[in-house]
Amino acid sequence: MPPTEQLVTSELDLDGVGAAGYEVGLDLGRASASSRQLFYDLHPGNIAFQGEGYILIDWGEAKEINLEASAFLPWLADMRATWGPGFKGLLAGFLQGLRAGTAIDHPTLLEQLRGALGGQSTAPSTEWPTSPIFASALGACSASLGAEGVYVDLSSLMTSKYDDVEKIAIRALELALTVKPGMPNGGTVLMEFRLDELMSAAKAMKELPHSERSLWLLSFALVQIGHKVCHVERSLALSLLQAAQLVAQMCTDNARYLESLYAVSVHSEPSILxxxxxxxxxxxxxxxxxxxxxxxxxxxxxxxxxxxxxxxxxxxxxxxxxxxxxxxxxxxxxxxxxxxxxxxxxxxxxxxxxxxxxxxxxxxxxxxxxxxxxxxxxxxxxxxxxxxxxxxxxxxxxxxxxxxxxxxxxxxxxxxxxxxxxxxxxxxxxxxxxxxxxxxxx
CATH class of the missing domain: 1.20.1420 (A middle domain of Talin 1)
Structure with a gap:
């Protein structure tokens, strides 16, 4: 894209024409993240609108890809030629859905793709406030079912270097899951989720500097841990995911700041739920x-x-x-x-x-x-x-x-x-x- 052209990743920055393709793009981005595939021969003629939303009549030919920026460029060029004025919205939705689906296993993918696409990004620096280190550490966490209940290994969160705001979010997560602070690498503990402790910690975080970011990170972490736990114990996972929503509601009054966090909770959700x-x-x-x-x-x-x-x-x-x-x-x-x-x-x-x-x-x-x-x-x-x-x-x-x-x-x-x-x-x-x-x- 030429340097003067806007590269939009938010639904907030679209017009009515662009918004028409946004939801289609969300589905395509999420599908590419989960299936490692891109769907070709996809054009507006393959999409029906039924008064409330869009139905993909024909996904077209699917091709497997590696999740790297260069793999998307030929496909996006094809989509741009096919979609014309609607491409701006399709691209915005695709980037949002792709990031939501790869938030912890490929946390740098979207920034790499943005750089490869060029253009003038409209995204503010605070739009995605988690670092690749924090996201990758969450990806390395695990949950398992034992004789006494669900065991969680958060050791990856205890051994990396984080900034002060990330440390606050991790401490609140420890309190909620009754994980001992400074747990040694490789340690696994029995999880006991305590909603009261979590909400007390979240309320205290609201009074601290950079409260919006710390609450955002806490909600993001609860979503990721909840998605892992759902494979071993559904009721506990649902409690974690509901808590993530309660924390998100406390986070900020800025819709732009919350948009991507909400997309993660929706578009990275495991199919088992x-x-x-x-x-x-x-x-x-x-x-x-x-x-x-x-x-x-x-x-x-x-x-x-x-x-x-x-x-x-x-x-x-x-x-x-x-x-x-x-x-x-x-x-x-x-x-x-x-x-x-x-x-x-x-x-x-x-x-x-x-x-x-x-x-x-x-x-x-x-x-x-x-x-x-x-x-x-x-x-x-x-x-x-x-x-x-x-x-x-x-x-x-x-x-x-x-x-x-x-x-x-x-x-x-x-x-x-x-x-x-x-x-x-x-x-x-x-x-x-x-x-x-x-x-x-x-």
Missing amino acids: RSPQRRLERGEVFGTLAYCHSRAITAVRLFELSLTMLKNGSATNALWSVLWSAIRRIRGVEDAFARWTNDPDDYEAAAPGLLALVKAQAASIAALISGLQEALERGAHLPWHGLMEKEIPNITTEFEWCRALVTERRPTPEFFAKHFAQIHSSVDTRHLGIFEVSFDER
Whole structure:
């Protein structure tokens, strides 16, 4: 790219035309990170828009690649020729998804690719506040299941040199996981997650210099450890991932600072969290409801912050993909619960979690409609104006489905079961992609 051309990596810096390809780029970046493949012959004619999002009809030919900057340049040149004006958004999404998927195993890849692409980067220096050393050390951490519970080896975090802010985040992580400070290299300890200790440490961190960065790093570390733990103990992993969202919500009021952190939590998520190898127990299902709720709250807050930036002129586009990710994941979890059980006893036990989730769903839809109305008043070109014109079910019927449950004065277990049986006629659970969830073996 010529030096004068902007190289955008944030959805906040796109216009309506560029935003159209952003979500496609996110999927492609995440897929390339996880599969080590690039998909050729991919052009707008292979993509259908169904009023809310995009469906890839044909991924095209896949070619295996090494995760190095030079491997992407011919493919990106091909995409630029194919996508024309939409390439700016496609590239921004691709870079964001690729970085999220390679955040700990190839932490320098995005910077190398930026340098190879050229152009004038719009990314501020604080956009990605973790160092390659810190990220690589997290990648070397491990979790295993023993007779007494989950064992964690964080020795890689204890033996490297970090700056003072990274040390603060590591200390808070130690407190939360009851790991002894200064644990010798190669040491493995029984993990005991203590949410109260974590939140107390996070609140104390808010009063320190550079609090935004230390909280960002703590949330990032909890996501990475949670993703490792999910392979050995699901309930504990969900607690860690929910805690990561709670810390992220304390982090900052700057949407630009949180955008990439949220992308990591979504686009580096292991498939085992979406497709378990067995039928889940009650506690695991309820833990998923709690984690999904917290992630949705983060997304709504982040979207609303982006609208504020849009109004004050520090952004040109809202974080639409963030809000849609929350709505689609809630749909996926609700659909999974309805398929998992029709037993009123299960609904009675899950009632608090389900009600909280549905309230977050309604809040997400309300934020979406509010943002859409503001965009249309400004004359912005957005593809989502067609979401009210879809065949039933659409966003209107979904909101009504939420309201019917939330406004029920004393919903009985039988009411819950009957209400969730209507989900497929009221909520669009098709084409969820990575937001599709199962609570049964698939």
